[in-house]
Amino acid sequence: MTTQTITRGETVLDARGVTMRFGGLTAVRNVDLTVGSGEIVGLIGPNGAGKTTFFNCLTGLYVPTEGEVRFKDQVLPPKSFKVTAAGIARTFQNIRLFANMSVLENVLVGRHTRTKEGFWSAILRGPGFHRAEKASRERAMELLEFVGLAPKAEHLARNLPYGEQRKLEIARALASEPGLLLLDEPTAGMNPQETRATEELVLAIREKGVAVLVIEHDMRFIFNLCDRVAVLVQGEKLIEGDSATVQSDERVIAAYLGEPFEDAPGAEEVAEVEAAEAQAEAQAEAVEAQAEAAEGEGEGEGEEDQVEATEAEAEAAEVRATEAQAEAAEAQAESTTDAAPGKESDR
Ligand SMILES: Nc1ncnc2c1ncn2[C@@H]1O[C@H](COP(=O)(O)OP(=O)(O)OP(=O)(O)O)[C@@H](O)[C@H]1O
Numbered sequence: 001m002t003t004q005t006i007t008r009g010e011t012v013l014d015a016r017g018v019t020m021r022f023g024g025l026t027a028v029r030n031v032d033l034t035v036g037s038g039e040i041v042g043l044i045g046p047n048g049a050g051k052t053t054f055f056n057c058l059t060g061l062y063v064p065t066e067g068e069v070r071f072k073d074q075v076l077p078p079k080s081f082k083v084t085a086a087g088i089a090r091t092f093q094n095i096r097l098f099a100n101m102s103v104l105e106n107v108l109v110g111r112h113t114r115t116k117e118g119f120w121s122a123i124l125r126g127p128g129f130h131r132a133e134k135a136s137r138e139r140a141m142e143l144l145e146f147v148g149l150a151p152k153a154e155h156l157a158r159n160l161p162y163g164e165q166r167k168l169e170i171a172r173a174l175a176s177e178p179g180l181l182l183l184d185e186p187t188a189g190m191n192p193q194e195t196r197a198t199e200e201l202v203l204a205i206r207e208k209g210v211a212v213l214v215i216e217h218d219m220r221f222i223f224n225l226c227d228r229v230a231v232l233v234q235g236e237k238l239i240e241g242d243s244a245t246v247q248s249d250e251r252v253i254a255a256y257l258g259e260p261f262e263d264a265p266g267a268e269e270v271a272e273v274e275a276a277e278a279q280a281e282a283q284a285e286a287v288e289a290q291a292e293a294a295e296g297e298g299e300g301e302g303e304e305d306q307v308e309a310t311e312a313e314a315e316a317a318e319v320r321a322t323e324a325q326a327e328a329a330e331a332q333a334e335s336t337t338d339a340a341p342g343k344e345s346d347r
């Protein structure tokens with residue numbers, strides 16, 4: 001897929017000097033980050049780098065120890081519902097849906113900051129209430145259509161497969177009609193097809209005029225999609241730039257990406273284990289082949305025959321060992337190409 005770069009408009013999000021300390025631990029240190037209208041910005045970094053904590057500082061879940069967050073030139077109050085009302089919506093790394101409510105109801109919950117009908121209107125249920133409710137349902141259905149979940153509107157959220165629950169979270173976040181959407185690992189647990197579909201969905205969200213800030217460990221997803229990528233390492237912003245710049249930055253490669261970029265820390269470990277296993281297998285096969293050769297030697301009739309048999313068996317053993325080693329190398333290559341960087345937990 002090609003990245004469609006859309007010209008960056010005015011700054012919508014402007015985070016300055018954001019620091020978050022938990023006791024002695026500084027999870028986020030003096031981070032500046034901006035997102036312009038029409039932009040898709042990626043936030044990457046190893047496990048525990050402070051990415052989710054930074055999101056929590058932007059969305060009023062945490063009050064930053066230091067720093068300021070502005071949205072469309074207004075300083076954001078550190079209260080989640082006020083941040084949502086101001087125009088920032090988010091999804092969570094660990095999915096937060098109302099499991100026993102229907103898919104449609106979950107999206108309707110996301111609309112409450114945008115409906116004017118208050119408590120008395122809900123009690124009295126006059127014409128105004130019914131009009132507002134109808135409009136809300138229509139908008140919610142539109143959003144379900146948009147993310148591809150309309151046919152499941154009446155299903156219970158908990159019965160959706162994992163990938164669809166993530167999509168529902170996105171629909172619910174969009175229901176608050178945000179100007180900026182924050183996505184915390186939207187493809188975690190998804191298969192490659194679902195991940196590609198999510199890329200398309202994020203592009204479609206941007207087409208609708210919503211800027212996106214996305215945390216993700218899937219580097220292919222990030223570099224396909226983002227106009228700009230910022231890298232957090234141990235709470236600090238290491239670098240920020242376009243995909244090409246970030247991918248080729250020596251410090252990023254050393255801190256996170258490995259080489260090539262798909263080869264993130266988790267993938268590297270898997271590759272090492274797989275290569276070691278394949279090598280052990282190859283050695284075992286070689287030993288077996290040699291044992292067979294020795295047996296063949298014992299069975300040979302003439303001296304010359306014996307030598308020939310031994311040589312032939314040794315050659316066969318060598319070929320098998322080489323093949324097994326080639327398989328090991330292939331396994332390593334595959335694991336570096338395909339594996340998304342490893343994650344330890346879903347916080
Ligand atoms: N509420 C909290 N109290 C204390 N420490 C916290 C809290 N929230 C996060 N941390 C710590 O802050 C650091 C950053 O965590 P955070 O969840 O932001 O990382 P992350 O970059 O999102 O990692 P991951 O990729 O694994 O999701 C970690 O050391 C974490 O243990």
Ligand SMILES: [Mg+2]
Pocket residue numbers: 051052053093347
């Ligand atoms: Mg996180």
